[in-house]
Amino acid sequence: MEPAVHTRGLRRTYTRRRRATVVALDDLTLTVAQNEIHGLLGPNGAGKTTLVEILSTVLLPSAGTARVLGRDVVADAGAVRSLVGLVLGGDRGLYDRLTARRNLLFWGALYRLDGRTARARADALLERVGLGDRAGDPVEGFSRGMRQRLHLARGLLHEPRVLFLDEPTSGLDPVAAAAFRGLVRDLRAEGRTFLLATHDMDEAAALCDRVTLIDRGRMLLTGDPASAGRFLGDGECVDLDDPGPALTGPLELLPGVTGVEHRDGGALRVHTAGRDATRRVLAWLLDRDVLTARRGRPTLEEVYLRAIGDRGMRV
Numbered sequence: 001m002e003p004a005v006h007t008r009g010l011r012r013t014y015t016r017r018r019r020a021t022v023v024a025l026d027d028l029t030l031t032v033a034q035n036e037i038h039g040l041l042g043p044n045g046a047g048k049t050t051l052v053e054i055l056s057t058v059l060l061p062s063a064g065t066a067r068v069l070g071r072d073v074v075a076d077a078g079a080v081r082s083l084v085g086l087v088l089g090g091d092r093g094l095y096d097r098l099t100a101r102r103n104l105l106f107w108g109a110l111y112r113l114d115g116r117t118a119r120a121r122a123d124a125l126l127e128r129v130g131l132g133d134r135a136g137d138p139v140e141g142f143s144r145g146m147r148q149r150l151h152l153a154r155g156l157l158h159e160p161r162v163l164f165l166d167e168p169t170s171g172l173d174p175v176a177a178a179a180f181r182g183l184v185r186d187l188r189a190e191g192r193t194f195l196l197a198t199h200d201m202d203e204a205a206a207l208c209d210r211v212t213l214i215d216r217g218r219m220l221l222t223g224d225p226a227s228a229g230r231f232l233g234d235g236e237c238v239d240l241d242d243p244g245p246a247l248t249g250p251l252e253l254l255p256g257v258t259g260v261e262h263r264d265g266g267a268l269r270v271h272t273a274g275r276d277a278t279r280r281v282l283a284w285l286l287d288r289d290v291l292t293a294r295r296g297r298p299t300l301e302e303v304y305l306r307a308i309g310d311r312g313m314r315v
């Protein structure tokens with residue numbers, strides 16, 4: 001099965017007069033399988049929006065290739081446009097004075113849907129995203145969560161198979177964010193693919209099958225969120241609930257311990273260089289009658305912070 005998204009050696013530069021050229025994407029090779037929820041992580045300016053815009057045919061690459069379901073985004077831009085949907089965050093792209101339904105019909109006209117199809121789809125989608133009873137209300141009175149759901153409905157109007165989401169839950173309260181993620185999961189169950197740019201590590205860990213971390217236009221890692229820690233080397237960790245100060249100092253000095261992190265409520269996370277070091281730490285704790293230690297892997301957030309903190313790192 002061909003991938004939903006495949007880029008090879010993708011590069012994009014911006015040149016502004018009398019300013020140095022900015023390399024937004026640098027030799028990016030990325031594959032997103034069909035029916036995957038793929039997270040795109042990276043700090044501000046990493047190149048996430050540039051990538052999503054190239055894949056949506058809004059922007060041309062400077063070099064390299066990008067394909068969506070086997071179609072080239074430059075040579076076959078028309079076909080790509082009908083395959084992809086772009087769901088932006090916040091206030092971009094909605095007309096406040098128009099009703100939710102009118103917003104969708106306007107978008108339907110841009111996609112050249114005939115009136116009957118556009119109306120039927122708009123109504124079905126508004127129901128689907130839980131806005132059926134607000135279809136006739138102007139968008140200006142909508143909450144952020146409602147706007148996000150309307151954005152999603154808009155992105156789905158032409159029934160794309162691949163959806164690009166840019167920070168879809170930023171600014172949403174936890175309940176609205178959870179509802180939105182539920183919708184994404186349901187849509188994936190119908191066979192759609194999602195590429196989701198986010199800064200929210202919990203969201204990425206909870207929702208994504210795989211994540212790609214980019215920084216300064218280059219890929220640092222790609223993999224499933226649970227084992228992303230592997231990309232930092234063999235680092236593991238040992239969690240202790242409340243070991244007390246008498247143990248903390250000596251723990252830091254054990255061979256193979258790369259760091260000790262103090263957490264809420266006296267808990268401690270001991271970072272180790274790998275499996276052997278973890279075993280030594282666990283044996284040392286056992287000798288001191290500490291029976292509640294748990295072995296673990298760094299969370300996605302720790303991986304992110306360490307990878308971005310170490311900007312020299314290239315995988």
Ligand SMILES: Nc1ncnc2c1ncn2[C@@H]1O[C@H](COP(=O)(O)OP(=O)(O)OP(=O)(O)O)[C@@H](O)[C@H]1O
Pocket residue numbers: 014015016022023024042043044045046047048049050051
């Ligand atoms: N139109 C433009 N002209 C010049 N430089 C640009 C332009 N658009 C983006 N850039 C630069 O390209 C780089 C990548 O930007 P991009 O918006 O793709 O990053 P991002 O990962 O989406 O960031 P954010 O998380 O802040 O949205 C940045 O250095 C940015 O300043």
